Amino acid sequence: MVGDMTLHDVASSGKVHEVHGEFRGGAREARELHDARDEIHGVRDTIDRHLDGTVGAVGTAGAIGAAGTFGGSVTPFRRRIRRTTGVAKPDRAAAQRAVAELLTALGRDPSSEHLADTPRRVADALIEMITPKEFDLTTFPNDEGYDDMVVEVGIPIHSLCEHHMLPFLGVAHIAYIPGARILGISKLARVAEMFARDLQVQERLTAQIADWLDENLQPRGVGVVIEAEHMCQSLRGVKVAGAKTVTSALRGILRTDGRSRDEFLSLARTACR
Numbered sequence: 001m002v003g004d005m006t007l008h009d010v011a012s013s014g015k016v017h018e019v020h021g022e023f024r025g026g027a028r029e030a031r032e033l034h035d036a037r038d039e040i041h042g043v044r045d046t047i048d049r050h051l052d053g054t055v056g057a058v059g060t061a062g063a064i065g066a067a068g069t070f071g072g073s074v075t076p077f078r079r080r081i082r083r084t085t086g087v088a089k090p091d092r093a094a095a096q097r098a099v100a101e102l103l104t105a106l107g108r109d110p111s112s113e114h115l116a117d118t119p120r121r122v123a124d125a126l127i128e129m130i131t132p133k134e135f136d137l138t139t140f141p142n143d144e145g146y147d148d149m150v151v152e153v154g155i156p157i158h159s160l161c162e163h164h165m166l167p168f169l170g171v172a173h174i175a176y177i178p179g180a181r182i183l184g185i186s187k188l189a190r191v192a193e194m195f196a197r198d199l200q201v202q203e204r205l206t207a208q209i210a211d212w213l214d215e216n217l218q219p220r221g222v223g224v225v226i227e228a229e230h231m232c233q234s235l236r237g238v239k240v241a242g243a244k245t246v247t248s249a250l251r252g253i254l255r256t257d258g259r260s261r262d263e264f265l266s267l268a269r270t271a272c273r
């Protein structure tokens with residue numbers, strides 16, 4: 001804490017009225033003071049939303065944008081949000097017919113004994129891989145004011161490349177520096193999976209996870225690194241087996257603060273080996 005910072009009337013009115021800060025420091029202290037102010041603004045926003053009864057504790061409807069929309073109700077005190085997909089429901093029968101046609105086009109006989117059930121299996125596998133699972137996003141108030149990085153490394157991830165409809169798979173490393181709320185830890189993997197189950201490119205997947213956490217959790221910083229092997233590269237074309245594609249997306253102070261950024265990226269690098 002820098003200077004003589006005090007908060008008044010938080011408990012009585014639910015709003016932060018005043019912040020008294022007397023600044024006597026250098027550049028580092030100025031940044032701390034700046035961060036503290038941002039944090040207070042975050043807390044105030046959260047309190048305001050609670051008072052409004054809208055509880056955007058972890059986000060509001062429509063925040064996901066093109067990748068899907070929130071559905072269902074928002075329960076004010078549990079601070080839970082259920083996500084449902086906003087994309088059209090796949091047509092399973094049509095997909096099966098299309099796979100049978102594809103087999104025919106490839107010179108195979110889909111009515112042969114060995115391939116008879118293949119259209120169903122392929123259609124079901126594809127539908128499963130592009131359909132995100134629903135989950136409850138649980139957050140908790142950051143009562144202790146935890147302000148260090150929360151990192152989860154090595155989250156297994158697999159998705160389907162939209163250019164070849166072949167899998168790419170690897171791991172995601174996700175970090176955030178909490179603001180007013182913290183996330184149930186298993187939820188980082190859930191968020192990653194939510195966007196991985198789609199026709200994707202790795203760059204977009206990485207950015208979507210970072211942006212979603214940034215918008216919905218409103219942390220002070222977010223970092224996402226994904227390293228994945230693309231079957232469309234390993235099995236065909238240039239055939240570089242084992243080559244990894246690494247993408248990263250940094251938001252907030254994980255982008256702007258060199259020390260936080262280096263800390264996260266070096267943790268991610270260590271985890272990669």
Ligand SMILES: [Zn+2]
Nearest residue numbers: 161163164232
């Ligand atoms: Zn591809």
